[in-house]
Amino acid sequence: MALQVGASYTFSHATDEQSAMGLFYNGNNPLNLRSGYGLSDFDRKHVLNFQPIGTSCLKFFSAIII
Numbered sequence: 216m217a218l219q220v221g222a223s224y225t226f227s228h229a230t231d232e233q234s235a236m237g238l239f240y241n242g243n244n245p246l247n248l249r250s251g252y253g254l255s256d257f258d259r260k261h262v263l264n265f266q267p268i269g270t271s272c273l274k275f276f277s278a279i280i281i
Contacts, residue, residue: 221266229255 232248234256244250 217270217272219268219270221264221268223264225262227259227262229258231255 230253232251
């Protein structure tokens with residue numbers, strides 16, 4: 216039996232002035248758009264992916280009977 220393992224890690228940082236539907240300004244001061252700046256709703260800082268893959272070494276034989 217053989218076993219392979221794969222792993223990946225991603226660090227990211229997403230910021231914006233407004234998230235979600237984005238139809239209306241959702242900050243505290245409409246005269247200062249920078250006051251609504253911050254982390255996005257879709258910010259995912261740490262993402263870890265892990266993929267184990269296993270294979271079998273069993274062999275299947277077929278016989279022809281006459």
